[in-house]
Amino acid sequence: MAKRGGCVHLKRIAAPKAIPISDKKAATWILRPSPGPHSKDRNIPLGVLLRDVLGAVKSMREVKRILKLRFVQVDGIVRVDEKFPVGIMDVVTLVPEKKSYRLVVDWKGRLVPMEVKGDAAKEKTAKVMGKQTVKKGKISITLNDGRNILADKHINVGDSVIMKFSESAKDKTKIIEHLKLQPGARCLISEGKHAGSLVDLKQIIKRKGKKSEAIVSAGDDEFITVSDYLLVVGKDFEVKI
Secondary structure (H helix, E strand, C coil): CCCCCCCCCCHHHHHHCCCCCCCCCCCCCCCCCCCCCCCCCCCEEEHHHHHHHHHCCHHHHHHHHHHHHCCCCCHHHHHHHCCEEECCCEEEEEEECCCEEEECCCCCCCCEEECCCHHHHHEEEEEEEEEECCCHEEEEEEECCCCEEEEEECCCCCCCEEEEEECCCCCEEEEEEEECCCCCCCCEECCCCCCCEEEEEEEEECCCCCCCCCEECCCEEEEEEEHHEEEEECCCCCCCC
16 A cells, blocks of 8 residues: 655654754654744754753653643743744743743754843744735734734835734734844844854845845955845844854
8 A cells, every 4th residue: 555644754864954963873763843833944843952952851751741741932832742843033941940042043054042031032033924915904924933913014025023922822922023124134144155144234136037135244244145045133133152
């Protein structure tokens, strides 16, 4: 009988480069992420993040235990699936230790945790991937983490929004700031050979039938990158890994 459905396993040697594991030959298998808000090549399964990257636990059995006890939150929401995909700018909180980590990109294009404290641990920057009109003429935007929320009509695809996590289950995605993709904007490059760089946007060059490009600068260095790789962040945003 023919096989149906996709493979439920993933060999460690074939793990996407976004997962920052040092030795891919240390074991045969690694968790395959569940379907979720991030693409399969640009996320880390929550269990792998806790065990192999953060070192918060020593085994997958311990991962499942702390998740079952509801000790881990992603973007302010309790997650109990060890295969839940965690992606760029997501905030993972270890409740008992009162520690929070934001996933950013390093120069190799890997997703790495950066510890955040205070109000920063309750905020998240997300990129607008889509925009549509819904009932009663309201505007809904789709973010890179899969959320669909109502927003202002002046927010466009490519812009970013800063959301604040609420302790109330009724309001998890309150937008507190709009960051526009325009000349002078501070951006984080998420992919490509310049991944992990914080740059200032100079100009966007639209190519007919091709991906748009962007002229950016990092200090005295000026170069061209794909505009889709840009994630607008606040002027005070820093990468400390």
